Each structure stands twice: as structure tokens, then as C-alpha cells.
Amino acid sequence: MPAITLTPSQRKEYRAGAHHLAPVAMVGAEGLTRAVVKEVDAALNAHGLIKVRVFSDDRAVREAMLGELAQTLNAAPIQHIGKLLVLWRPQPPKERAPAADRQPGPRTVKLVSFSKSGNHRATVKKVQVFGNERVTAGGQIKRARVRPSSVKKKLSGQA
Numbered sequence: 001m002p003a004i005t006l007t008p009s010q011r012k013e014y015r016a017g018a019h020h021l022a023p024v025a026m027v028g029a030e031g032l033t034r035a036v037v038k039e040v041d042a043a044l045n046a047h048g049l050i051k052v053r054v055f056s057d058d059r060a061v062r063e064a065m066l067g068e069l070a071q072t073l074n075a076a077p078i079q080h081i082g083k084l085l086v087l088w089r090p091q092p093p094k095e096r097a098p099a100a101d102r103q104p105g106p107r108t109v110k111l112v113s114f115s116k117s118g119n120h121r122a123t124v125k126k127v128q129v130f131g132n133e134r135v136t137a138g139g140q141i142k143r144a145r146v147r148p149s150s151v152k153k154k155l156s157g158q159a
Helices: 008-018 034-047 059-073 151-156
Strands: 025-027 049-054 076-081 084-088 107-113 123-129 133-135 141-143
Touching: 008 049, 008 076, 008 084, 025 034, 034 049, 034 059, 034 084, 049 059, 059 076, 059 084, 123 133
Parallel strands: 025 049
Antiparallel strands: 049 084, 076 084, 107 123, 133 141
């Protein structure tokens, strides 16, 4: 698979985004093993933009590793600075749960109240909580209040 090519302005944006990142994979004396490539691939799937630290002193070897990682993982080489390699690949779309599983409605909640003496069993009570209700820290069920909007927003017509 060929590496992704980026324009200089896109590469500049990704370099700036990678500035605060910590390396997610490290390449040791063994070089690019299958385990390292697999870990870098998993990190690219999870984060998109990653840093890889290479513990080799030879600059040419590090350049070759950056090119090889970009080729094998279909990623864009962003930067090679010192012993750090920066790679980017667009993240795959996340799998979402089916809509039927995420419908609002009543849910069953267990309320556990412990005995005051500590010698007796805790009592467990199952209660149905509806979409507009919440369980407080004390175990009571309260309806959610409608949040009041700002007076300034009402006056300006935004609310």
C-alpha cells in the first residue's frame, strides 16, 4: 500500500497537533518487528496521529523506519525529529451500537442501603427510573429539573 501524501500546510497542522503527544510505541535494538508494527497500527487506528520513539543512533536507519512504517501501514510520514517519528492516518469510523439498544425509556436500578450497625445484610431494592428522573446519592428518585436559561439570552432572542 502506498503512503498517504499530504500538502505542506496539512503536514504543518499535524506537526503542531503532535507537539504535545507522548510516544505510543518504542523501537528497540531488534528494529521493526511484527509486534512493533502491530502496536503502531493499533495506535493509528485508535488515535490517528502518533509519535514513535526509535532508540537507534543512526539517522539513515530511522529515516528508513519512517518510510517503511508509512508504506506498510498506509500512513503519512509527518516528521522525523531526533529520535521521534510522527505518523498520521485517518481514523476508521467507529462502530456504533444498533439504535434499538440505545432507545430512551425506563431502566431498572438497584438501590443498596447498608445497615447502620454493620452486622446485618444490606437491603437491595430494584426501582424503575424513567428518562426524566435521576437517583440521588441518598437513594431517592428525583425528577430532573429544567435548567433555567439566561435572562440575557431571553432578552436578545436566542433562547
